[in-house]
Amino acid sequence: MSLPDYRKLVIIGDIGAGKTQLIQTLSEISPVTTEANSSIDIGKDLTTVGIDYGRISLNEETALGLYGVPGQERFSFLWDMVSESVWGLMVLVKSTEPPRLDYLDRLLSHFIDAKEKTPCMVALTHSETVEHSELKNLSAQIDLVLHERDVSAPTLPIDCRSEQSAMLLLHTFNAMNIHRTSAT
Amino acid sequence: MKAIMYMSQSVDPVPKIWLPANLENILARARSNNRKHGISGVLSFKKGHYLQIVEGPNDEVDQLYANIQHDPRHKSVSVICTIQTKQRYLQDWDMKLIPFCAVDTQFVKFMKDHVVGKNDLSTAQQEVFSLFYNLQSTQHDRPSMLAHNEHEYRLKCWPNFLDIKPTPALLGLCALLIGGGWLSCEQLLADSDYGRDKNLHRVLDDLNAQKLLEHRNLQTAEATARRQVVRHAQTPSDSNDPGGLSFYQRMKQFLGARRVS
Numbered sequence: 001m002s003l004p005d006y007r008k009l010v011i012i013g014d015i016g017a018g019k020t021q022l023i024q025t026l027s028e029i030s031p032v033t034t035e036a037n038s039s040i041d042i043g044k045d046l047t048t049v050g051i052d053y054g055r056i057s058l059n060e061e062t063a064l065g066l067y068g069v070p071g072q073e074r075f076s077f078l079w080d081m082v083s084e085s086v087w088g089l090m091v092l093v094k095s096t097e098p099p100r101l102d103y104l105d106r107l108l109s110h111f112i113d114a115k116e117k118t119p120c121m122v123a124l125t126h127s128e129t130v131e132h133s134e135l136k137n138l139s140a141q142i143d144l145v146l147h148e149r150d151v152s153a154p155t156l157p158i159d160c161r162s163e164q165s166a167m168l169l170l171h172t173f174n175a176m177n178i179h180r181t182s183a184t
Numbered sequence: 185m186k187a188i189m190y191m192s193q194s195v196d197p198v199p200k201i202w203l204p205a206n207l208e209n210i211l212a213r214a215r216s217n218n219r220k221h222g223i224s225g226v227l228s229f230k231k232g233h234y235l236q237i238v239e240g241p242n243d244e245v246d247q248l249y250a251n252i253q254h255d256p257r258h259k260s261v262s263v264i265c266t267i268q269t270k271q272r273y274l275q276d277w278d279m280k281l282i283p284f285c286a287v288d289t290q291f292v293k294f295m296k297d298h299v300v301g302k303n304d305l306s307t308a309q310q311e312v313f314s315l316f317y318n319l320q321s322t323q324h325d326r327p328s329m330l331a332h333n334e335h336e337y338r339l340k341c342w343p344n345f346l347d348i349k350p351t352p353a354l355l356g357l358c359a360l361l362i363g364g365g366w367l368s369c370e371q372l373l374a375d376s377d378y379g380r381d382k383n384l385h386r387v388l389d390d391l392n393a394q395k396l397l398e399h400r401n402l403q404t405a406e407a408t409a410r411r412q413v414v415r416h417a418q419t420p421s422d423s424n425d426p427g428g429l430s431f432y433q434r435m436k437q438f439l440g441a442r443r444v445s
């Protein structure tokens with residue numbers, strides 16, 4: 001079964017980046033609490049293969065599915081399962097670890113459809129524990145990769161535990177989608 | 185004190201990855217070394233080429249440049265300019281990575297003082313240099329005043345949200361300005377969360393001061409056509425339900441109910 005107006009928010013990042021936490025925060029603010037049965041949306045029980053799942057139902061027919069996917073390339077078979085009709089690609093980068101620019105490069109090239117201009121954001125998580133100059137250095141490296149890939153995406157510090165951060169992300173993705181006439 | 189600006193070509197053994205595999209190592213070592221030797225600088229990378237400025241005490245800069253020239257991780261190292269200076273251009277950074285040179289104020293100042301209009305570059309150098317910076321542009325000028333009701337706008341790139349607070353209104357505005365074509369103040373007022381002219385104008389002026397904003401004279405006919413495209417995006421894709429709300433509008437309602445706007 002699938003809803004008439006259903007879109008996907010793909011949340012991707014390494015272990016500990018905050019995927020599960022962000023989906024929890026987002027699901028808690030959903031008006032319809034999700035007894036997340038992921039097989040409704042994709043036909044397989046995603047949790048058994050390591051995908052976190054949540055949902056924000058906007059009404060009976062309209063919903064945003066939330067998919068937390070591991071970022072390491074050996075999980076790229078999971079990337080394929082969620083790469084259709086992406087409303088937004090949320091890349092989580094843990095600020096306390098050295099950046100893996102090659103990972104980032106590969107997942108951008110997998111998910112970003114240049115013609116479709118898939119909306120993308122990069123969030124620096126656990127940022128409150130890192131010095132400002134370190135964060136700047138990290139975000140500059142990430143922005144360099146984004147520029148090289150011709151991906152226009154903001155890089156910003158967030159806290160996955162904060163409802164305010166989570167809503168800010170949804171708000172921005174929604175604004176980015178205004179330009180996609182064929183947004184599916 | 186002196187400063188040297190040079191370009192080079194990365195020697196990358198890993199095919200298909202667009203970034204040099206060792207960029208992180210180069211940066212980390214540069215940052216710790218430079219701090220010790222009183223050297224500041226910037227480094228950028230585009231399509232296989234490096235561009236770097238290093239500045240500091242004469243001897244230290246000469247020593248570093250000698251090392252860099254012989255570093256096997258890049259080749260075709262060529263000087264763009266060497267200058268004597270009393271003041272640092274790049275004060276705070278032992279080595280700052282700049283993703284987009286045209287919006288870095290320190291870099292632009294250096295360009296204006298020492299490179300723009302000097303015509304010292306060979307044709308081959310100019311070609312590579314243009315990956316980083318357009319020497320013909322008026323980018324080095326002071327940003328001009330905006331005539332808000334006669335201009336339309338777009339953003340060159342996202343602001344750095346480590347320096348500016350990422351508010352919902354600012355992120356929403358930037359998403360509009362960066363995604364499509366040129367937008368007028370009228371359009372921005374309709375679709376962003378800046379309810380009043382005065383607030384919107386202030387934010388546009390800020391973005392302009394940071395060299396992030398481009399403007400041109402309002403082209404009314406085009407603007408009207410674009411307006412229709414955006415309106416189209418806001419209506420539901422499901423034509424069976426013409427009176428219904430689009431995904432965009434429902435999400436906006438949902439966020440509005442939670443007072444994110």
Ligand SMILES: Cc1cc2nc3c(=O)[nH]c(=O)nc-3n(C[C@H](O)[C@H](O)[C@H](O)COP(=O)(O)O)c2cc1C
Nearest residue numbers: 210213214217218225234236251252255257258279
């Ligand atoms: C593009 C590029 C930029 C570099 N920038 C610097 C720099 O700013 N500072 C620095 O100490 N080394 C820099 N290096 C590394 C030097 O070439 C050299 O490896 C280093 O100074 C040796 O330091 P060590 O003796 O501590 O190993 C750079 C290398 C490359 C390829």
Ligand SMILES: Nc1nc2c(ncn2[C@@H]2O[C@H](COP(=O)(O)OP(=O)(O)O)[C@@H](O)[C@H]2O)c(=O)[nH]1
Nearest residue numbers: 014015016017018019020021125126158159160
């Ligand atoms: N301080 C801080 N902790 C976070 C943040 N995001 C996640 N966490 C915590 O980090 C731990 C790992 O997060 P988790 O969501 O399980 O990461 P996952 O492996 O990507 O699913 C959990 O204890 C989270 O509560 C953040 O932005 N800041």
Ligand SMILES: [Mg+2]
Nearest residue numbers: 019020021052
């Ligand atoms: Mg998890």
